[in-house]
Amino acid sequence: QEADGEQSHSTSVAGMVQLLQLEDKLIENLSNYANELEGKLNIVRSFVEQMRAESNKAMSHTEHYVSNPLNAFSLIRRMHEDWTHWQLYMEQPVGKQQLEYINLKREQLPSSTDLEEAAAAIYRIQATYDLKVSDMASGLLNGKQYNVSLNELDTYALGKYHFDQQSFGDAIQWIYQASNRLNGPHKLALPLGLDPAEVQHVYAEALIKMNRYADALKVLHIATTIDKNNLRLLQRKMEVETLIRTSSNISPKPYHKKPVGNYERGCRGQFPTKSKLHCVYNSTNSPFLRLAPLKTELLALDPYMVLYHDVITPSEIRELQYLAVPTLKRATVFNQKMGRNTVVKTRTSKVTWLTDSLNPLTVRLNRRISDMTGFDLYGSEMLQVMNYGLGGHYDLHFDYFNATIAKDLTKLNGDRIATVLFYLTDVEQGGATVFPNIKQAIFPKKGTAVMWYNLRHNNDGDPQTLHAACPVIVGSKWVCNKWIREHQQLFRRPCLTSP
Numbered sequence: 001q002e003a004d005g006e007q008s009h010s011t012s013v014a015g016m017v018q019l020l021q022l023e024d025k026l027i028e029n030l031s032n033y034a035n036e037l038e039g040k041l042n043i044v045r046s047f048v049e050q051m052r053a054e055s056n057k058a059m060s061h062t063e064h065y066v067s068n069p070l071n072a073f074s075l076i077r078r079m080h081e082d083w084t085h086w087q088l089y090m091e092q093p094v095g096k097q098q099l100e101y102i103n104l105k106r107e108q109l110p111s112s113t114d115l116e117e118a119a120a121a122i123y124r125i126q127a128t129y130d131l132k133v134s135d136m137a138s139g140l141l142n143g144k145q146y147n148v149s150l151n152e153l154d155t156y157a158l159g160k161y162h163f164d165q166q167s168f169g170d171a172i173q174w175i176y177q178a179s180n181r182l183n184g185p186h187k188l189a190l191p192l193g194l195d196p197a198e199v200q201h202v203y204a205e206a207l208i209k210m211n212r213y214a215d216a217l218k219v220l221h222i223a224t225t226i227d228k229n230n231l232r233l234l235q236r237k238m239e240v241e242t243l244i245r246t247s248s249n250i251s252p253k254p255y256h257k258k259p260v261g262n263y264e265r266g267c268r269g270q271f272p273t274k275s276k277l278h279c280v281y282n283s284t285n286s287p288f289l290r291l292a293p294l295k296t297e298l299l300a301l302d303p304y305m306v307l308y309h310d311v312i313t314p315s316e317i318r319e320l321q322y323l324a325v326p327t328l329k330r331a332t333v334f335n336q337k338m339g340r341n342t343v344v345k346t347r348t349s350k351v352t353w354l355t356d357s358l359n360p361l362t363v364r365l366n367r368r369i370s371d372m373t374g375f376d377l378y379g380s381e382m383l384q385v386m387n388y389g390l391g392g393h394y395d396l397h398f399d400y401f402n403a404t405i406a407k408d409l410t411k412l413n414g415d416r417i418a419t420v421l422f423y424l425t426d427v428e429q430g431g432a433t434v435f436p437n438i439k440q441a442i443f444p445k446k447g448t449a450v451m452w453y454n455l456r457h458n459n460d461g462d463p464q465t466l467h468a469a470c471p472v473i474v475g476s477k478w479v480c481n482k483w484i485r486e487h488q489q490l491f492r493r494p495c496l497t498s499p
């Protein structure tokens with residue numbers, strides 16, 4: 001569907017809804033398969049019953065039975081003909097149609113890349129908000145208990161992901177969860193059942209990587225009792241015994257937590273609350289505002305940053321989402337070296353652009369942005385609507401291009417003098433916009449918009465505007481933004497030579 005062939009399932013909540021719909025169809029298909037099996041099973045059962053009755057009759061007086069010519073003929077006939085038919089019937093595959101259906105849908109299923117991205121997103125949430133693996137696995141997210149938990153397959157998949165990433169400390173924690181669940185009361189039956197001995201083996205390998213040999217030996221011991229004939233496991237156990245004997249003064253490697261910076265503190269809502277600079281009804285930026293003053297909150301002066309409350313209505317938001325959904329695509333970032341936009345791990349969301357003159361709504365919104373900010377939008381970028389997905393985030397970045405590097409991008413309309421960002425949804429947990437250098441964190445609130453200046457008065461990019469979108473923990477975060485270009489603002493915000 002998308003340029004690089006990846007559908008990028010996890011990067012937008014709106015996109016994942018389609019996955020649920022596909023899953024619903026696949027369950028229906030499997031249920032049809034069960035019906036087909038049941039149909040065949042019922043036919044076989046009823047014949048077995050009839051045949052058993054006849055056979056019982058015969059077996060009680062075998063000689064008497066075959067001495068009757070009719071019985072004798074029937075026996076010869078059915079032995080010659082019927083069992084061949086049974087063999088053919090048994091060989092006939094059941095559920096060919098359902099098998100074809102799965103085959104047809106395979107390409108719509110998440111790929112291994114999707115799974116890796118999803119696992120990376122879980123880690124991003126865990127690390128950014130400093131959550132415990134055991135809490136996450138049991139549905140406790142950032143202090144709030146949800147009615148969900150991860151099973152042995154989920155937790156093992158996360159463990160394997162970290163193992164493959166060589167993050168053995170993280171792998172251990174997840175596989176420990178998987179191992180606990182395997183010992184628990186319910187067990188997943190075949191065909192999904194993962195091999196418990198294999199889980200213990202990977203667990204042991206991760207422990208070995210962390211120099212935890214004694215623990216590894218215990219785990220390997222469990223593995224060898226589960227799978228007694230596994231020579232590879234027995235061999236490994238002996239090797240670890242040797243390791244323990246020969247490396248007595250090796251101490252376990254410590255688990256390194258991701259260092260905490262202002263970005264994490266901001267995401268966690270740990271910035272000191274600022275005494276509000278002030279809140280006003282803004283009725284001066286344009287004639288429009290004299291009639292409909294905006295609730296404006298000044299957040300910061302350097303860089304200049306304001307919050308507008310209730311600037312977009314729920315029905316306008318609904319229409320924006322409706323317009324955006326069909327064309328949402330994985331967000332990209334401009335790559336200076338390659339000279340084009342590329343999909344990157346540092347920005348996980350789906351976006352679409354809406355032309356200014358698309359319809360009365362986009363025209364009205366652009367007017368409003370102009371009224372709010374006092375900027376002329378001629379030559380600015382289109383409205384951008386964005387939906388974040390699983391752990392969706394945007395790493396620290398500047399919105400300005402830096403004109404000396406990206407000459408082509410700024411020649412015509414100038415650099416991005418200001419950003420207007422509308423929050424289209426409340427986000428249940430996470431998803432703040434954080435400015436670590438000025439210790440400012442804005443948590444999404446449906447209907448508000450934030451605006452900040454990206455450039456200093458001399459038109460240089462202002463490094464204080466460094467910002468990021470924190471990973472969403474729970475919720476579907478929708479935003480709409482407008483990047484305002486500088487050239488048209490000549491008489492609105494004249495540049496000065498000194499900052």
Ligand SMILES: O=C(O)CCC(=O)C(=O)O
Nearest residue numbers: 394399432433468469479
């Ligand atoms: O979604 C956010 O909170 C910030 C988005 C952003 O920084 C951007 O799109 O440039």
Ligand SMILES: [Fe+2]
Nearest residue numbers: 397398399467
């Ligand atoms: Fe940004």
